[in-house]
Amino acid sequence: MTNATALMPGPAGNPLVGSLFDLTRRPLRTYLAAHRDHGDVVRFRVGPPGLRVEFFGVFSPEGVHQVLGSEAANFRKENAFYDELRTSVGNGLLTSQDGDYQRQRRLVQPLFTRRRVDGYAGAVAQEARALTERWNVTPGGVVDAAEEISRFALRAVARILFGADVEEAVAVVDHSFPALGQYVWDRGFAAIRTPRTWPTPSNRRGAEAQRALYAVCDRIIAERAARGDLDEDADDLLTLLGRARGEGGEQLDPAELRDQVLVFLLAGHETTATxxxxxxxxxxxxxxxxxxxxxxxxxxxxxxxxxxxxxxxLPYITRVLKEAMRLYPAAALVGRRAVAQTVIDGYVIPAGAQVIISPLVTHRHPAHWPEPERFDPDRFLPEREKERHRYAWYPFGGGPRACIGQHFSMLESVLSLGVLLRDFEMEAVDQRVALAQGITLRAASPMRIRVTARGAAGLAG
Structure with a gap:
């Protein structure tokens, strides 16, 4: 038996604007509270009477499976956030749909086989060595893990993407990507979006960040094209993307190359860093x-x-990473639009409705995660993973659009964490860290740890 949309539970919110203020000021807490108070499918109302809109939160693993897996074709990347992201970073794998996505996936997939990705371990080790060297001379031994790891992850993915051009790219991306990401998030969830052409301070900052990112990518791509086959031994990802050919000989043009590079910088940097x-x-x-x-x-x-x-x-360290991704998934909120009416967990989701799924909420579902706030890497012992619903844990998404780079993310994270644990004792300075939601989940307060070098255990040079 299904329940009519009118009977679907949800927070009452403010009489004038519904849940607008709660979702704007503290979105993560609002979704967690909505699941706790109202269940696995929740209706949210936002905006003043007469202009009020509704959208639906889906939090059970079974419901998430429908959205990402069994009914994925019915749930599209069509909402204000994806519109803004597409306009800012292009129509790459993260944002493209239908034929564009299928074509790009066919061209790019061979570059992300396990064997190919394993070849990037040397670049990860090189950047891990540089990180340990920097921590060895840090005054007082206190580092902000969020800042340090963000820089490390950016350098690692930029080295894999750009090879010898890593320094030029890192400087621009480190300066411009945070500004562009905040701009996309703010516009994607704004009650009213002003035209991008209006000369507001926010629009100017966003446009400048986008110009800088596009310029450095376009310049490096053009230089590679000018060199032609002279770099026949080069194996950085940008070169391999430029050489990729489909069965009919199709390839990525320069604009598509830039779009893929920007997506890989975003996904390969911010998600792994989190x-x-x-x-x-x-x-x-x-x-x-x-x-x-x-x-x-x-x-x-x-x-x-x-x-x-x-x-x-390194199975235990792998379990540590998986448990960290359970508690703090980088993509904490994911949006889709339902094309046709469907039923999830007994409730009708109307055609055209906006749907939110949240790994952060589902990863704390008490029916699947006893004592969900407790840090316990052994939740991911093989026998316990087999017993759990496939979509009780989905930091890399799922279904036909599961993240193409998940093996690379685990490779980079596990190997670098192993190096840092081997080389340093560590102790938390900040016991609690505030969270902020942008394109990815991030720390909104210092994440300081005190690191002490462990004698001669350092990396062999």
């Missing part, structure tokens, strides 16, 4: 789990740089 930084924060607060992870790192990575083969030999 997971790794929160894993460090959690371990710094939990000495028992930190000891187990450090012992594994010492045993496997004794006195040498990590390689891709080490990934399978």
């Amino acid at each position: 997971s790794l930084a929160f894993a460090l924060h959690l371990l710094a607060k939990h000495p028992e789990q930190r000891k187990l992870a450090r012992q594994e790192a010492e045993t496997v990575l004794a006195g040498r740089e990590p390689t891709a083969a080490d990934l399978e030999a």
